[in-house]
Amino acid sequence: MSNYHTKTVTELSAMLQAGEVSSVELTRYFLDRIKSSDDKLNSFITVCEEDALAQAKQSDEKLKAGNAPALTGVPIAHKDIFCTEGIKTSCASKMLDNFISPYDATVVTNMRNAGVVMLGKTNMDEFAMGSSNETSYYGAVKNPWNLNAVPGGSSGGSAAAVSARIAPAATGTDTGGSIRQPAAFCGITGLKPTYGRVSRFGMIAFASSLDQAGPMGQSASDCALLLNAMAGFDEKDSTSIEKEVPDYSADLDKPLDGLRIGLPKEYFAHTEGGMNADVEAAIKTALDQYKAMGAELVDIELPNSGISVPVYYVVAPAECSANLSRFDGVRYGYRCEDPKDLNDLYTRSRGEGFGPEVQRRIMVGTYALSSGYYDAYYLKAQQLRHLISDDFKKAYEQVDVIMAPATPETAFNIGEKTDDPISMYLSDIYTIAVNLAGIPAMSIPVGFVDGMPVGMQIMGNYFEEAKLLNVAHKYQQATDWHTQLPEEFK
Amino acid sequence: MSAVDPNWEVVIGLEIHAQLATKSKIFSGASTAYGAEPNTQTSVVDIALPGVLPVLNKEAVHMAVKFGMAIDAEVADRSVFARKNYFYPDLPKGYQISQFDLPIVGMGHINIELENGETKTIGVTRAHLEEDAGKSLHEDYAGMTGIDLNRAGTPLLEIVSEPDMRSAREAVAYMKKIHTLVQYIGICDGNMQEGSFRCDANVSVRPKGQEEFGTRAELKNINSFRFVERAINIEVERQIDLIEDGGSVVQETRLYDSVKNETRSMRSKEEANDYRYFPDPDLLPVIVTEEYRQQVRAELPELPEQKQQRYMDELGLSAYDAGVITSSIGLSSYFDTVNEKTGDAKLSANWITGELSARLNREEIEIENSSVDADALALLLLRIKDNTISGKIAKDVLDAMWNGEGSADEVIESKGLKQITDTGAIEAFVDEVIANNPSQFEELKGGKDKMMGFFVGQVMKMSKGKANPAQVNELIRSKMK
Numbered sequence: 001m002s003n004y005h006t007k008t009v010t011e012l013s014a015m016l017q018a019g020e021v022s023s024v025e026l027t028r029y030f031l032d033r034i035k036s037s038d039d040k041l042n043s044f045i046t047v048c049e050e051d052a053l054a055q056a057k058q059s060d061e062k063l064k065a066g067n068a069p070a071l072t073g074v075p076i077a078h079k080d081i082f083c084t085e086g087i088k089t090s091c092a093s094k095m096l097d098n099f100i101s102p103y104d105a106t107v108v109t110n111m112r113n114a115g116v117v118m119l120g121k122t123n124m125d126e127f128a129m130g131s132s133n134e135t136s137y138y139g140a141v142k143n144p145w146n147l148n149a150v151p152g153g154s155s156g157g158s159a160a161a162v163s164a165r166i167a168p169a170a171t172g173t174d175t176g177g178s179i180r181q182p183a184a185f186c187g188i189t190g191l192k193p194t195y196g197r198v199s200r201f202g203m204i205a206f207a208s209s210l211d212q213a214g215p216m217g218q219s220a221s222d223c224a225l226l227l228n229a230m231a232g233f234d235e236k237d238s239t240s241i242e243k244e245v246p247d248y249s250a251d252l253d254k255p256l257d258g259l260r261i262g263l264p265k266e267y268f269a270h271t272e273g274g275m276n277a278d279v280e281a282a283i284k285t286a287l288d289q290y291k292a293m294g295a296e297l298v299d300i301e302l303p304n305s306g307i308s309v310p311v312y313y314v315v316a317p318a319e320c321s322a323n324l325s326r327f328d329g330v331r332y333g334y335r336c337e338d339p340k341d342l343n344d345l346y347t348r349s350r351g352e353g354f355g356p357e358v359q360r361r362i363m364v365g366t367y368a369l370s371s372g373y374y375d376a377y378y379l380k381a382q383q384l385r386h387l388i389s390d391d392f393k394k395a396y397e398q399v400d401v402i403m404a405p406a407t408p409e410t411a412f413n414i415g416e417k418t419d420d421p422i423s424m425y426l427s428d429i430y431t432i433a434v435n436l437a438g439i440p441a442m443s444i445p446v447g448f449v450d451g452m453p454v455g456m457q458i459m460g461n462y463f464e465e466a467k468l469l470n471v472a473h474k475y476q477q478a479t480d481w482h483t484q485l486p487e488e489f490k
Numbered sequence: 491m492s493a494v495d496p497n498w499e500v501v502i503g504l505e506i507h508a509q510l511a512t513k514s515k516i517f518s519g520a521s522t523a524y525g526a527e528p529n530t531q532t533s534v535v536d537i538a539l540p541g542v543l544p545v546l547n548k549e550a551v552h553m554a555v556k557f558g559m560a561i562d563a564e565v566a567d568r569s570v571f572a573r574k575n576y577f578y579p580d581l582p583k584g585y586q587i588s589q590f591d592l593p594i595v596g597m598g599h600i601n602i603e604l605e606n607g608e609t610k611t612i613g614v615t616r617a618h619l620e621e622d623a624g625k626s627l628h629e630d631y632a633g634m635t636g637i638d639l640n641r642a643g644t645p646l647l648e649i650v651s652e653p654d655m656r657s658a659r660e661a662v663a664y665m666k667k668i669h670t671l672v673q674y675i676g677i678c679d680g681n682m683q684e685g686s687f688r689c690d691a692n693v694s695v696r697p698k699g700q701e702e703f704g705t706r707a708e709l710k711n712i713n714s715f716r717f718v719e720r721a722i723n724i725e726v727e728r729q730i731d732l733i734e735d736g737g738s739v740v741q742e743t744r745l746y747d748s749v750k751n752e753t754r755s756m757r758s759k760e761e762a763n764d765y766r767y768f769p770d771p772d773l774l775p776v777i778v779t780e781e782y783r784q785q786v787r788a789e790l791p792e793l794p795e796q797k798q799q800r801y802m803d804e805l806g807l808s809a810y811d812a813g814v815i816t817s818s819i820g821l822s823s824y825f826d827t828v829n830e831k832t833g834d835a836k837l838s839a840n841w842i843t844g845e846l847s848a849r850l851n852r853e854e855i856e857i858e859n860s861s862v863d864a865d866a867l868a869l870l871l872l873r874i875k876d877n878t879i880s881g882k883i884a885k886d887v888l889d890a891m892w893n894g895e896g897s898a899d900e901v902i903e904s905k906g907l908k909q910i911t912d913t914g915a916i917e918a919f920v921d922e923v924i925a926n927n928p929s930q931f932e933e934l935k936g937g938k939d940k941m942m943g944f945f946v947g948q949v950m951k952m953s954k955g956k957a958n959p960a961q962v963n964e965l966i967r968s969k970m971k
Contacts, residue, residue, distance in 0.1 A: 082539045096540065103534050163858050208771035237543050319771055320574050325584020326538040330637065346577055354665040369575070369766035378768055431648055 004029050006163035006485070009074055009222040012168055016063055016073045021062065027056035027117050030075045033166045034119065037489060041142050043151075043160040045080045046088050047120035055117040059312050062115065071229055072115030077167040080121035081128055082108050082204040083215070091204045092124045092136040094136070095327045095334045095353035098126060105202020106234045107171060109212050114229030119167055123157030126355045127324065128178055128206040130154050131427045132417065135357040138413050144486040145452050149411040152182030152427075158216045164489035169226055173203060175210045177406075177431025178311050180443035183216055184406035184455020187445040189472065189482055191223045192215040194463050195438035196241035198227075199234030205323040207316035208239075210435040217299040219482050220444065220472035224248035227465060243463060251466050252473040257294035259471065261287070262399030267306040267430055269431040276409040282447035282454040283405050292402075293474060298399050302391040306337030307384050308433040313425060314368050314381035315436070320358075321365030328355065360421065389437040392489040396461040401471055405430055408453035430457060440465045444472045445481040453481075494657070500704055500726050501694045502661045503653035507646050508678040509622070509686040510553045516621050516645035517544030517587065524684050528627075528638035536643045538582035543772050548570075550645040551776055553677035554594045554619050555786045557647060560793060561614050561674050563598025565649045565783055571619075571773045575766040576654035579637050580624035588648075590767040593618035594776060600671065601795065603661040603813065612664050613652030621645050647677070653692065653703065659720035662715050662827050665689060668818065669715075673819045688713040691721055694739065704729070705739040709746050709753055712849055715925060721746035725753045797822060814843045820857040824864045831868035834875060841871060845888055870898035878902060879909050881956050883955050910956045913965070916949070920965045923948045935970050942966065 004026055015021045038044050052075060061071035068380075083101035085108075090096045104112070108256075125135040133156025144148040144164035151160040155172030159182035161196025162170050172179040174192035182192030192212045194297035198213045201411065205211060215226035228249065233242040263436040268275065287297060320370045336348035354362070368377035395402060407427060417424040417447055426446040434441040441463055443455040460468040476482050494500055504969035515522055518535035535542045558565040572590035595617035601609050623646040649668060657659045669687055672678035680687050694706035709725055724803050725745075730740050744753040794816045801812035815825045821842065828838040845865065850860060862870075870887060870960070873879050879887060879902060890901040902908055910916055923945060924931050934941035942963070949962045 084540070085814070089540065091540065099540065099542075101539070103539070123630050164657075204540040205772075210904050236545060238545055239543075239771070318768060322575055322766075324584075325575060325577065326540070326582060328584060330576060330579045331582065332539070333536055342579065366766065369768055371764045371766070374766070374768070 002029075005033060005168075005489075007168070008218045009071070009076075009169045009225055010219070012074055012228060013070050013225065013283070017068070017070075019063070022463070023056035023059040023075075023117060024053060026073065027052050027075045027119070030119055030128050031166060034161075036071035037164055037166050037314075038161075038421055040147060040488070041144060041164060041166070042139050042158045043123050043141050043166065044077070044120045045090055045092060045123050045156040045157070048064065048087060048118055051087070052117050052119050055108050057470045059115055059117060060286050067261075067270050069113075069115045069229075070225060071111070073117060075113070075119045075168060076111070076118040076226075077119045077122045077158060077161050077170040078111075079109060079124055079155050079170065079172050081124060081173050081204045082121075082171065084108050084118070084121065085206070088122065089121070089204070090137070091127050092138055093126045093354065093358070094137045096138065097334065099333055103202065106199035106236060107203060107230055110199075110232065111171070111229050116229070122155070122161055122167075122170055125154035125156065125178075125357070127204065127319070127320070127358050128154040128173060128175055128211075129357050129361055130487065131177070131181060132412070132414070132423050133157065133182070134414065134418055135355055137355060142414070143411050143452075144489050146411065147488075148413050149156055149452065150185065150413060150414050152407075154182075155190075155216060156182045157191070159183055159188055162186070162188045162216055162218060164486060165218075166489070169215065169222055172216045172227075172228070173206075173213045174431075174435065175206050175212075175229045175316060176435050177428040177441055178216050179216055180431050180441060180455065180457060181428060183443040184457075185411035185453065187448075187453030187455075187481070188216055188217055189223055189442065190214065191227060191442045191465065191468065191477075192434065192440060193227065193231065194241075194440045194467055195397040195435075197228050197238055197440070197463065197465065198239040199232070199240045199336065201234055201236040205319075207319040208323060210316060211318060212435070215338060218478050220442070220469045221249065221476070223442070224252060224473070225470075232467075243247045246466050248469055250464050251470045253477075254470050254474075255294065256290065256474050259290070259295040259401070260298050260399040260403040261290055261295050262298050262300035262395050263287070263347075264300050264302040264305065264395070264402060264404055267300050267404035275405050276449070278449040279405055279407075279409060279454050282449060283403075283456050286446035287455050289475060289478060293478065300395050300398060300402070302389040302395060302402075302433065304384070304391050305433055308388060308423060308436060309429055311381045311384045311388070311436060312428075312432045313364070314377045315385065316360040317365030318378050318381075321369065322361055324354070324358070329353070335373075357421075387431050392437045392439055392459075392461075394434075401467065403460040404459070406457040407431075410449050410452035410454060420480050434459055438462070440468055442468050442472055444475065446475075446485070447481055448484075453484075494726060495730055497698055498695050498730050499700075500700050500722075501653045501656075501696065502655040502658070502722060503692040504651045504655070504661060504665060505690040505692070505821060506593050506649040506651075506665065507690075508649060508668070508672050510550050510645040510647055510677055511679050512547055512553070513548045515643035516547050516550045516619065518643055520547075520643065520952060522644050524681075526640055528636065528640060531640040532642065536639055538583065538584075544587060544770075546773060546776070547645060547729050550619055551594065552786065553645075553779075554617065554647055555778060555783065556677055556865050557617055557649070557672065558595035558598060559783065559787045559790055560671055561595075561598035561600050563614060564596035565778055566592060566594055566596055567778060568592040569618075569776045569777070569778075570768045571770045573770045576763045576921050578623065578626075579635060580626045580639070580642065582639060582642055583765075586621060586623065587770055588620035589618035592775075594600065594778070600664070600667050602660065602667050602951065604663070605659065609611055610654075610660070612654045612660075615650045615652050617647050617649045620648055622646050622927070636756065653694075658719040658726070661691060661722055662719045665718055667716060667794075670816075670818055674794055675790060676791070682713050685713060689724055690717060691725075693729070695726055695733070696756065701923060706743050707739060707741070707753070708743045710743055711744055711758065713792065717748050719744060720748070720751060721753060724751055725943060728753065796962070801835075805829070805839075807835060807839050811839040811843050814847070815839060818857060824857050824860075827864035828868045828871065831865065832871045834871065837871055837874070838868075841867065845885060849888075849892055856886050861894065862888065866891060873898050873902065877907045877909055877958055880955065880959060881906055883909070907956060909911050909958050910953055913963060916961050917951070917965055919949045919952045920945075920962065920969060923952065924969060
């Protein structure tokens with residue numbers, strides 16, 4: 001039996017194109033791996049065996065015919081936040097447990113057009129609200145590096161599936177760190193693109209001004225291939241940006257000589273809730289590697305970093321409180337048994353259909369938008385967002401990219417933070433500012449602490465995904481952290 | 491109708507909802523056509539499936555800007571869509587996309603004519619774009635409610651006036667003026683039965699001479715001019731009675747019941763929703779450039795007041811006739827056709843504002859539904875001009891045409907109404923009348939000019955109205971020599 005799971009998407013794509021393996025064989029291989037391993041992880045909500053094999057068969061025909069796009073026949077998984085025609089799209093909520101989408105999200109369409117085969121839909125925090133994947137209606141996802149630890153969230157299922165190589169790659173979404181934090185916790189490479197780079201159409205909205213879809217893979221090179229397929233203007237999303245999509249694979253090997261890397265002092269400060277010393281050591285080692293590759297480290301300031309978490313926890317809940325109003329038990333989704341009247345229909349359908357974290361955020365958001373509080377909370381938060389963006393704009397006049405830890409610590413244990421929402425929220429302390437500013441950022445694996453992966457964050461200027469991927473790829477050419485596999489899934 | 495107590499002053503402001511005549515909805519590609527089977531004109535966006543996003547229909551923006559230009563308003567460089575949050579089954583997203591603090595059209599104005607002939611300027615505070623909700627159908631489903639989302643997402647322009655109106659009559663005049671304008675500029679079909687044009691009225695009263703406004707009540711969703719007038723008058727009466735009895739008006743939303751002719755409370759200010767408006771993060775701000783404004787201004791058709799002036803200057807119509815004719819786009823285009831075919835503007839105007847309007851009013855129908863169309867009326871007027879019939883006979887012919895008895899020519903033919911112009915035939919009538927009334931004829935000859943009317947009348951009577959009056963006159967005069 002071949003070890004297809006040790007191959008990157010870049011490698012699998014080459015093998016498919018060369019006819020060394022068929023898509024059907026590859027797809028069956030990963031379906032089998034999901035079957036044998038996912039009981040331990042719970043990373044999938046839906047596995048689409050029949051559909052996947054049918055798509056694989058078509059892919060093989062296209063490959064035979066020649067001129068098939070690079071990703072043709074490569075099996076991947078979609079986060080269950082993306083609408084998929086004819087397939088359950090639950091957003092990991094009881095509310096949508098019975099929802100079969102009649103249409104495809106643009107990301108799904110783009111990936112389909114690029115030739116990928118969809119293995120299934122991955123688990124996540126309910127409506128992407130969470131940092132540990134424990135809020136899912138379908139149960140917690142386990143971290144492949146330690147089955148007692150969380151994989152991070154909200155794209156925890158995608159991260160765990162890629163980390164255990166039961167899917168070669170997956171899509172994720174990132175509202176406050178939901179791609180980068182689980183990528184860091186699971187030792188994979190994840191990219192949150194610039195806001196507007198990837199269409200949000202068909203991606204179930206959490207916080208519209210922050211949500212952005214991106215790739216989660218084994219390497220920067222894989223993420224480049226996936227982003228090539230995902231990115232692009234979409235007339236169905238007014239906030240998507242009409243800007244040419246470069247070939248993200250083209251500049252991967254550019255030398256890093258003279259690259260200026262900004263190190264924000266606020267992200268390296270030794271404050272309470274700040275970075276764990278061992279995590280810091282791993283990051284420092286990675287930075288030394290960059291120095292060795294010709295980069296220059298520059299100390300910078302992002303003085304408004306401290307307000308990111310409070311600003312985020314006003315803006316995101318406010319937007320979610322409206323975005324989730326459509327789940328009312330009237331047209332689709334969960335409806336309570338035997339409603340007595342309209343009010344009963346609403347309160348019980350929503351009270352029973354949404355989990356506690358979702359309800360908490362809807363209430364916080366409703367409060368923040370209420371008459372008399374709007375100016376003090378939502379309006380103020382939006383004003384402060386500009387300060388955070390301005391910090392980054394100023395920084396990029398000085399440096400090419402900014403590096404920092406992705407998370408203050410490695411993956412925590414399941415159940416450790418479920419009773420303490422604030423400490424849970426603080427696990428996104430390094431990732432949130434990026435969403436508030438709308439810039440692109442990645443997390444790449446840079447070492448281990450007590451057997452658990454450490455992720456380093458690389459933040460770029462608007463639309464400089466290609467530079468981020470180049471910077472990450474060069475590091476991955478010189479190191480092998482990203483090729484490590486958890487013992488149980490080797 | 492009640493006459494308002496002279497000690498009180500009425501203050502009225504209107505919020506008019508005009509449905510924009512776009513082919514597709516404001517945020518989706520679904521059709522806006524009226525009357526389809528329930529839920530057949532709904533896209534995934536209109537039913538608010540998870541993950542869908544709104545995309546602004548540029549034509550709706552175009553129409554709003556057109557309206558702004560037509561009322562000389564400030565059209566905003568940048569306007570913003572906001573979410574108005576409330577739960578209702580026919581509001582699929584749980585919020586309505588509307589505009590709140592940054593509307594597309596700012597302060598403008600429009601003139602109305604008062605009953606005393608004076609002109610009054612009514613301020614238009616703002617006009618903003620928003621989407622309509624669907625419909626809840628409470629009948630037909632025992633104990634249940636049906637939801638039809640065909641209307642959900644239909645573009646509306648909400649036109650908000652200043653509290654400048656001082657009577658129900660003024661309110662109706664203003665509403666009619668806006669109704670005419672939106673049809674002139676082609677942004678709304680004005681169909682009130684189908685709800686394309688409806689209004690809410692904010693009504694308050696204050697003692698004459700008092701500066702500050704009284705507490706207002708908002709009368710919801712009134713969809714005819716007649717009901718607006720009645721609803722306001724009955725509400726004014728209620729408020730005055732209430733205050734005079736020592737009570738006070740509460741700020742609330744009230745519903746007008748046209749059957750009982752009363753208003754009743756829907757919800758008070760305390761129960762009012764907190765709509766939690768905030769800018770919709772799914773939509774970009776609407777940017778209108780000066781260049782675009784100029785372009786739209788250049789596209790504007792002739793507006794009612796301009797047309798009225800032109801009818802007076804070029805066609806010699808009276809201010810009154812020109813005003814009546816331009817008060818509706820249907821009436822003015824009807825007039826244009828009749829005028830073109832007859833080449834006689836005054837005759838056309840007289841007949842349209844007189845005989846035709848009387849019949850339309852009697853049957854309470856709009857000019858568009860007139861059973862005599864412009865071509866048919868023009869033919870009738872041509873028969874007056876070529877002396878086939880007299881103006882008096884023409885009224886009878888119009889009645890017959892109105893009742894579907896055929897064209898003017900057919901009616902004249904079948905009823906034998908053709909004017910007698912044969913001098914011999916008329917002379918026979920004249921001779922007979924003179925023979926029957928010798929003493930009166932002597933008086934006429936003796937200089938009693940009033941007798942002329944008597945003789946003409948007698949001849950006309952004898953000819954059953956068909957004799958040409960001019961010829962009758964002439965013949966009688968010749969007999970006097």
